[in-house]
Amino acid sequence: MHERASDDHRRSGPAHKAYDALCAHMRQLMALERVQELLTWDQETMMPASGIAARAEHNAAVEVAAHRLRADARMAEWIGMLTAEEAGLEPVARAILRESRRIHDRAIRIPESLASAIARATSHGQVVWAASRRANRFADFVPALAEIVELMRNEARCLAGPDAGPDALYDALLDAFEPGARGAELAALLGSLRPALTSLRERIAERVAMRGNAPDPAPISEAAQLELSRLLCAISGYEASTGRLDRSEHPFSLSFGPGDVRITTRVRREAPWECLYATMHELGHALYDLGIDPALAFTPAGRSASMGIDESQSRLWENQIGRSRAFCGWFAPEIARRGGGPADPAALHASVNRVAPGFIRTEADEVHYNLHILLRLDLERALIAGDLEVAELETEWRRRFGREFGIEPPDAARGVLQDVHWSVGVFGYFPTYALGNIYGAAVATAMRRELADLDGILAAGELAPARAWLREKVHRHGRLKTPTEIVQEATGAAPSTAPLLDYLEEKYTQLYEL
């Protein structure tokens, strides 16, 4: 029934027609969602400043059109007819049916009045958040955030049912980003990382106290950082015919279709690693999108399996490849040639992997990163459960941060106000970053086992074999498999934190001579 299954004649008649109609309908919806992303890309990279009011009109109009498609009553009919024969469907059709059902169910459970209240509150919320971050005053943000939390709790109740308990409420929101995941399980999983990460952090701190840390990197001109970023694109096989690299305030990657996946990076002269590793991070996302089987394009199965899997690909490309000792062997002379440093690969390796406690998640090293996530996961679960008031959030953040990191954020901008997520109603996203680290390490460990002499290849700046392996094991499947299935099949084992902890222990034991 799917185009790749057109020789499957077992089903015909009404179900076949329902499938074709559903696919045509979803094709439009997927295209509109890509248009929404193009509006975002343009806003962040190209739009003149005064275009913002018109952009709100554009976004609202496309969202209304997309919502109508998602909530269209005909979808329920098509889905009903296909569900009756779900067991007999081949995998692509089954995935398209499953994803269409998820999309439709979410859309019809949320009343239009709530959806538009959320749209208004989050659009307003982001503005208030930005102003309050600039003013460095959390109190300014409290009323807007309190409204958003209340609306998202309402949305969760619509999705999970009126009698849902606190865990079920959070899970309903999480499900949008990590299908099938459970907040309590994630909290336990990520919590299990804490002892090892804390121990590593403390052992490193001891060594640093004794013999100092890697120095700040030397500044690199903006032009040279962009040239190096383009070089990273080139060796990653990310070509100008299917993508482009622009600058934006916050780096991101967006896919508009199988031949058009664009990334951005941020360039600051005095923070060259921020730019170069943002480029590698976004390349990891982009290669994933470009690697999804193009036959799945514009179907709901043609997207990344989950945000956790998506993030695994960006973190893998950024860290397991880009920050490896082997890759630094290739990268150091390229950086030196453009006026940066250090030119010595071992020194570059130490510099880009420097461990130091800090307040900002996006600047965190691999040891501290997941601790930042744990903090956010606990706090957002408590907010959605109703166990924590927004008015107490800053105090609670400070208290928890101090306990976890041994330092207290000096202000709100470097604390509770640093992330945009909650201001736009995004709850349940943070844990997918940590899942990405866990999945990414597991997949990278398997890749390293299977690809002979990976380090030799990386040291030559050859990334094609790694990309090909990832495409085969992860990218091409899109959403045909669950996150767990993908990790299981790619690594031969159920997802676990062991590969991440082993990787971190080995890497930092060597780097800091622990």
Next chain:
Amino acid sequence: MHERASDDHRRSGPAHKAYDALCAHMRQLMALERVQELLTWDQETMMPASGIAARAEHNAAVEVAAHRLRADARMAEWIGMLTAEEAGLEPVARAILRESRRIHDRAIRIPESLASAIARATSHGQVVWAASRRANRFADFVPALAEIVELMRNEARCLAGPDAGPDALYDALLDAFEPGARGAELAALLGSLRPALTSLRERIAERVAMRGNAPDPAPISEAAQLELSRLLCAISGYEASTGRLDRSEHPFSLSFGPGDVRITTRVRREAPWECLYATMHELGHALYDLGIDPALAFTPAGRSASMGIDESQSRLWENQIGRSRAFCGWFAPEIARRGGGPADPAALHASVNRVAPGFIRTEADEVHYNLHILLRLDLERALIAGDLEVAELETEWRRRFGREFGIEPPDAARGVLQDVHWSVGVFGYFPTYALGNIYGAAVATAMRRELADLDGILAAGELAPARAWLREKVHRHGRLKTPTEIVQEATGAAPSTAPLLDYLEEKYTQLYEL
């Protein structure tokens, strides 16, 4: 009932509600149409080459959503209720009602399947056209163009009725660009220019044969042309906060809202006037869009009155201002300072106004320009009438061109393949360029009469007074008035070809000492 008429209490109840509902609905439609234009802008300026297939999906999905809004049965209800009290509506509401009716009437006549077939065929058509122009082979383009012509004939039949004659078919397409215009009347009007233009052309040719013509301009580096283009933006009051200048194969201007109107230009080292006057041309369009009363934004009255009026503003800015002797007084030293020439204003004036028969419309001087339009008008009328096959188009172009210009295009790229319009399904647009010349000359003549010492101001590079006058007389009205009303009120006389012919006669008599 419109926001600017909220103190009008004569109407209330159902009609008031119908008006509010209609405005909210049209607001969404206008926003989706701007999104469509953003997809075009992106495709022409930023999109990686392989993004084209996905872009066809985006275009089709937005077009389906827009078409649904245009054809929505509720529009007929709202329009019906308001039409019953049309006489009592204030002007803004009347214009919104009239335009909404036009839009709805056109839409309900075009089936959704045809609309999306056209979106796909034209998105594809443009790519085939570009490739075929690069390869300089019209035959490559024939199948795509034949499909597009057939689809547009279908659209015309849907709009004009199954029994419509050839003239009515063409008029139905023309109406989208020049409301109320008739192809046969335009052919007669533009045809009436031919004797005067031909006479002027021949007298100039005689002088050129005797004493030669202005030489080719010296090449100017691409960077300097872009710098001069940015200077033209600056003196036109076109600011980076509300627009941007990019490069594209075919220069254009698009508006995404009152604070975001973008232009493009084309840069070739050896043809500096092409770039600089394309920039002036597109600036004329952009200033118009930026000058429309912002209270009309995202209403169907908040657009240019017609493409003829739109083109009058671009041709006026390009020719009556940019190619004037006075403006050359300011422009010549700016060009010379950036390595171009001639530095002598009179010589620059002669160079940018050099009259010579040529193959390319967009490079044509003001004497030949309308003859290029006449050719295209006749050919597209014949294509839509079914009197001319696409396969014969190149031969017919060559034959007609030879007769009109006395020279034959040496190849397809300099003949039938030079314009993008037909490849994107745009039939009925070409005559609006000639209308623009006619309207533009009439408006410029009135402006010159009313603005004291316009030449003195232009010679100082001051364009703000001209822009302010045009905003007051033309821009701000949007679609509140018809093209004829705008010209009548701005000039004090009904539109006629006399100001254009007088202007050309005077200009070239002086330049060529006829």
